Amino acid sequence: QQRSSNAGQNAPTAQKLTPMTLALDWTPNTNHTGIYVALAQHWYRDEGIDLKILPYSSNVSPDTLVSSGKADVGIGSAEGIVADAATGQPVVSIAAIVQHNTSALVTLASSGITRPRDLDGKTYGGFGAPYEAAVVSAIIKKDGGKGVFKNVTLDVDAMEALKSHRIDFVWIYQGWEGIQAEREGMKLNTFYIIKNGIPDYYTPTIITGPHQIKNEPALLRRFMAATSKGYEYARTHVKEAAQMLVDEAPKGAFPDPGLVLASQQYLSPHYADQGRKWGLQDAAAWHGYPGFMLDAGAITDSAGKPIKNMNFDTLYSNEFLP
Amino acid sequence: MKLRWIASYGPAFVLAITLLALWELYVRAGLISATTLPMPTAIAQALFANWDIISVHTLQTLFETVIGLSVAILLGAGLAVLLDLSAWVRRAVYPLLVTSQTIPMVALAPLLVLWFGFDLGPKIIVVALYCFFPIAVACADGLMSTDPDLLKLLQSMRASRWEMLWLVRLPGAMPAFFSGLRIAATYSVTGAIFGEYVAAYQGLGIYMETSYNAHAVVLVFAAIVVTAVLSLLLFGFVSLIERIALPWQQEAQARFRLK
Amino acid sequence: MKLRWIASYGPAFVLAITLLALWELYVRAGLISATTLPMPTAIAQALFANWDIISVHTLQTLFETVIGLSVAILLGAGLAVLLDLSAWVRRAVYPLLVTSQTIPMVALAPLLVLWFGFDLGPKIIVVALYCFFPIAVACADGLMSTDPDLLKLLQSMRASRWEMLWLVRLPGAMPAFFSGLRIAATYSVTGAIFGEYVAAYQGLGIYMETSYNAHAVVLVFAAIVVTAVLSLLLFGFVSLIERIALPWQQEAQARFRLK
Amino acid sequence: MNSSLKLLVQGVSRVYQDGPRQVEALQPIDLTVDQGEFVTIIGPSGCGKSTLFNIIAGIDEPSSGLVAIDGIAEEPRAGKTGYMLQQPLLLPWRTVEENVMLGLDVRHVRRKEAHQQAHELLKRFGLSEFAQSYPARLSGGMKQRVALLRTVLFNHSFLLLDEPFGALDALTRLSLQMWLLDLWQSFHSSVLFITHDVREAILLSDRIYVLSARPACVRRIIEVELPRPRQQEHLALAQAVRLEQELIALLMKEQQI
Amino acid sequence: MNSSLKLLVQGVSRVYQDGPRQVEALQPIDLTVDQGEFVTIIGPSGCGKSTLFNIIAGIDEPSSGLVAIDGIAEEPRAGKTGYMLQQPLLLPWRTVEENVMLGLDVRHVRRKEAHQQAHELLKRFGLSEFAQSYPARLSGGMKQRVALLRTVLFNHSFLLLDEPFGALDALTRLSLQMWLLDLWQSFHSSVLFITHDVREAILLSDRIYVLSARPACVRRIIEVELPRPRQQEHLALAQAVRLEQELIALLMKEQQI
C-alpha cells in the first residue's frame, strides 16, 4: 500500500524525530481512534514526530499536564478549557474531535427516573471536574427542577457504580459508554445534554498550551496534519480503524473488541459533518455554551469567585489544521 | 515541668520555621512558579480565608478517622489476644496478617466503594486496615513478652488462665499497646483521606481532589497542612492518654533517665 | 533445620487454603457476582493466561521498588546518623520526620508527577518517602540504645568518636536496622504501585488501573496477588540477608530459645 | 507416711525434651522438710534446683516419683506453697502494697480485707513508708523484701525460696539474711531454700542438701547444729568454719565452669 | 611525689549536677596504689566507688583534687589503665578472640599481631577452646574471664576492676578469685579492685580502703597481712576471721537499705 507523504517534508531519519507527548482524558476509546490510526500508519513518524501517548491517570488531568508543559498536547473538552482559563491555567483547543456533543446524563431504566427534573435529590457520580455541578444543575433546572443533587467524585468506573446502585446517574459519551451499555444489555434512560437546553459545544477536543503554540507552531501543524489524516481515515474505514485502535492501544485495554467496532460504527459519522473537514471549530459554538455557563455563574476562579466575562476567541484555534 | 516540655520542642520549631522561610524565598525568587508550588504565606492565607469550608471537611475527616481508629483498636487488640492464644494460631494467622499489609490499598479501594458505597463504610474500612496492624503486632508482642517466670509465679498461686491475662499480661502489654496505637494514630488521618479520595461527598480528601481539579493548588496545600496538624494532634492525644492511664510508666522512665 | 523451617509455615498455609476455599465456595454459591469478586481459581487462571504481560509489568515494578528501597536505605541510615549526632539535632529533626509521615501521599502524588514527570522519578520518591521512616527510626534507636557503659569502656581506651561509631555503635545497630528494613521492604512494593497508579507507562499499578477500566476485575486481583507475593519475597530476602550478615544474632537467638 | 512432714519428695526425676535431645535434669531425688524446719539446697549452677522447685510448686510434673505436701500426694499442688522465684518479679504498675496483695487477689479475698492484711504486714516488717510507691522507686534489696512479703502473704506455712538474695550485693545480703530469719520465726514457716553461697546456707539452715552437677542427685545431707537464734558471729565458730571448708571442697568438685 | 607510686589520688571530690539538684558523690579522697600492689575498695552500694574509678580512668573529671598515674598528673589519663566495668560488656558480634583484641584495635595494632597476642593470652589462661565462639555461647563466669583478658591485653600494668565478680554465683566466684590472683601474679600488675564482699577483699588484697556511705570518704585503711600466695583456706585463719568481723561491723553501720 502506497503511503502519501506531505510535499516538502521528506521522510526524516529516525534520529531527527521530535518527541511529543499526548495526555489522554480517559482510557483509550474511540474518541482517540484517529490518533491510534496515525500511529499505526506511521503518519506521525512521517511528519518527523515520535509521539508518545501518556497513560490515562485519574489523578492528573490532561489540562494540567498540558498547561504545565508536561505534555505537548492532550484531549480535553470545551467546558474544561473554559474552567482552565478561569483559573489561570490556559489551554487552547486546536481541533474538535467530534463535531457535535454526544454526551448525556444516563440513569438505569429500572430507576424510574424518566426526565431530568427527577434527578433532584439523587446522587451523581462525577469525574471530579469543577464544572460538572453547574452543567448538571442547569439541565435539571431547565426541566423545572430545583437543580439540587448529591455529588460524589468517583475514582471508580462510573458505569460499574451505576450498576451497583451506589449512584443514580452519570455523565457519559454515548459513543463509548452508551454503546457499551447497549452491548451489555443494560437498559438506560438517556438525557442528551444538547437536547435538554444546553447549547451545543465541542467535546472532546484536542488541546495544547499557549507556550507550545508560541514556541513550536510548526511542530503542532505537523502533528495536526497526521492526526487529521488519522481521523479522516477513521471516518471512512470504520473496521480497519477500529482494528488499529485495538492493536495500538496497550494490551488488555479492550477485553471486548466487539465494543470497539460497534462504538466506531456509531462514532465515525460523528467525527465531522458531511462534506466538512474534520476538526474545524466555529465561533458560534465557542460563544454559545461558554456564554451560557458564564451567565449561569458556573465559572469560578481558583479562589471560588464567579467570573463574569472572558475572551472566548482565545480558547480555540483552527490555524493548525491542515 | 510543662515549660521544660514546651522548650524541648524549641529546636524543631526553629528548624521548621527556617525551612518554611527558605521555601518562601525560593518561590518568591521565581525559581518555581507559584501555581506549581504555592508559598507558605499564601497557603496560610488561603487556609484562613477558606476556613469555613475547610472546617466542615475537617470535621468529617476527623469523624471518619476516630471511628476507623476505634475499629482498628478493637480489631487489633482482638487479634493480639488471638495471636497470643497459642503458638499454632500464631503461626497460622501472623503470616496472613503480614500479607494483608502487602495488598495495595489503591487497588482495593475502588472495590471497597463498589461493595460498601460512598458513606462511612469504605473510609472506616480503609482506616481500620491501615491501623489495625501496628496495634495488633505491638499488642501481641506486649502480651508475649510477659516474663515467663511471672506466669510461673501465678501458676504456683493456682491462678486461672483468665486471671493471668487480667492481672499480669494485659496490664504489662499496655505500654506496647500504646506505642502501637501512637503509630496507628499517625497514619490514621492519611488513611481516611485516602478513603475519601476514592469516592466521598465530603471530607478533606474530596476537598483536595476538587481543589486540585479547580487548579487551586494552594487549597490542596492548605488541606495537607490541616491533615498534618490533625495527625500530630491525634498523636499527642494518644501520648496524653498514655501518661494519664499509665502513671507508673512515667516513674519508671524518670528513674531510667536519672541513671 | 530447613525442613523444620518449612513445617513452621504449615499452619499459615492450611489457614490460607481454607480461606481461599471458603471464598471460592461463597462466589460459586452465587452469594456475590463473579464480576464483582472473582473466584480464586479464576484469578489463578487469569494470572497464568496473562503471565507474559504481567511479568513485564512485574519487572518494572520490582525495578522501581529496588531502586526506591535503596534510596530509602541511604536516606534512612543517613538520617539515623544525623539524629544520633546530638540531642539537639534529634529534637529538631525528629518531629519533622514524624510530620513528614502525616502528609497524605494521595494528595502529593499528582504534584510529584507534575514536578518530576512520568518516568522513574516520582515512583522512586514515593517508595523512598514510604520506606525511609521505619529505617531511620529503627536505626537511630539502634544507635542510641548502645550500652553507655560500653562507650565508657571505649573512652577509657582513648577511642575516638569515630572509632566508637565504627567498632561499637554501628555493628550494634545492625539488628535494629534490619528490623526497620524488613518493615520497609513489606511496604515498598505497595509504594511503587501507588506511584504507578498516579501515572506511568508500565508497571503493576498501571496494569491494575487499565484492567480495572477494562472491567477485568479478575486481572486486578491477579495483579494484587503478584504484589503480595513480591512483597513477601522481598521480606524473605531481607531476612535471608540478615541471617547471612549477622551470624552471631542467630546464635544469640538459638541460645535464647534453649533457655 | 510421716504426718509431721511438711514436704516429702520421693524418687522424683525429670527429663526435658529439647527438640530431638533428651535432657536429664534430675536423677531420682529423695528429700524431706519437717514442720517449721529450714532446709537448704545447694548445688552448682544449672544442676536442676529450679526444676525441683517447679515440681514441688505444682508448675511442672515429675517424670517419675512422688511429691506430698502435708502428707497429701494428690494433685493439684499449686497454691499450697509460697513460691519465690530467682527475680523479685514485682508488677511495675502496682504499688508496693498492691504487689504484696497479689496473692490475695488471685485467691479472690475481698479488696478491703486484702488491703488491711497487706498494710499490717508492711508495717510489721518496716516497709509501710513505701506502701504507696511504685517498684521502680525501690532499690534491689527493697524489692526482694517486698517480694518476700508477697510470698509470705500468699502462703506462710510453706515457703519455697529460690536464691532470693543471689542478685544482691554482699552487704545488702547480710542484712536481708537476718531479716528473713526474723520473718521465718514470726510465722513458724517451713522453708525450702536454694543458694549458691555456702556461708548463707550454714547461717540459715537446720539441714543442707548438697546436689551434684546435672543431672542432680543428692551428694550429701548435712545437719547444721549451730545454736538458734542465729547470729552473724556464729559463722566464726570452729564448727561452722569446718562445715564451710567441707562444703566448699565438696562443691568445687561438682563445679564445671 | 613518690615515684614508686602507680597511682596517687589526692583530695579528689566530685559533685554531680542532677537537674537543679547538686549530688555530692565523693568527698575529698586520698588514696594510693604502689607498684605491683593489690588494693581493694569496699563500701556500701551507691557510695561513689564507680565515680572514683571513672575519674581515675579519665572518663570523668574530678570537681577538685589531683590524680597521678606513674607520677604524671597531666591529662589525658585515658588509655593508661585497663578498666573493667561492672558488666562483662562483650560485643556479641565479635568472637571471643576478637573481643579480647578490642583494645588492640583501638590502639591500631596490626591485625595479625593482635590476633597472635590474643591467641597466646587465651591459650595461657585456658580459654583457647572458646576462641572462635560468640559470647552468647558462654556462661556468666566465662564471660567475666574473657572481659578480664581483654582488659589485661589492653593494659596489664594497671588494672581497675569494678566489682568483676558481683554478678556471679558464689561458687563460680570462688574459682574466678583464684584465677585472678594467678593473672595478677603473672603480669606483676598493679590492681585497684572494687567489691562488696568482705571475704573477697580479704582473700585478694594487700590493702583495703573502707568507704563511707555517699558522699564517700575513707573510713578506714586496713593492711591485710596474710601470707602470699593466698589460698581459700587462709580465710579460716584467726587473723582473717577477726578482720572479717571488723569489716562487717564497720560496713553494717554505713549500710542504709
Ligand SMILES: Nc1ncnc2c1ncn2[C@@H]1O[C@H](COP(=O)(O)OP(=O)(O)OP(=O)(O)O)[C@@H](O)[C@H]1O
Ligand atoms: N524447658 C526446658 N527444656 C530443656 N532443658 C531445660 C528446660 N528448663 C531447664 N532446662 C535445663 O535443665 C537444667 C537445669 O535447669 P535449672 O534451671 O533447674 O537449674 P538450676 O540448678 O536452677 O540453675 P541456676 O543455679 O543457674 O538457677 C539446665 O541445664 C537447663 O538448661
Ligand SMILES: Nc1ncnc2c1ncn2[C@@H]1O[C@H](COP(=O)(O)OP(=O)(O)OP(=O)(O)O)[C@@H](O)[C@H]1O
Ligand atoms: N551522672 C550522674 N548524675 C547524677 N548523679 C549520679 C550520676 N552518676 C552517679 N550518680 C550518683 O552518684 C552516686 C554514686 O554513684 P556510683 O555509681 O559511683 O556508686 P557505686 O559506689 O559505684 O555504687 P554500686 O556499688 O551500686 O556500683 C549514686 O548515688 C548515683 O545515683
Ligand SMILES: Cc1ncc(C[n+]2csc(CCO)c2C)c(N)n1
Ligand atoms: C469515554 C469517556 N467517558 C467519560 C469521560 C468523562 N467526561 C469528560 S468530559 C465529559 C462530557 C462533557 O464534556 C465526560 C463525560 C471521558 N472523558 N471519556
Ligand SMILES: [Mg+2]
Ligand atoms: Mg535456678
Ligand SMILES: [Mg+2]
Ligand atoms: Mg558501681
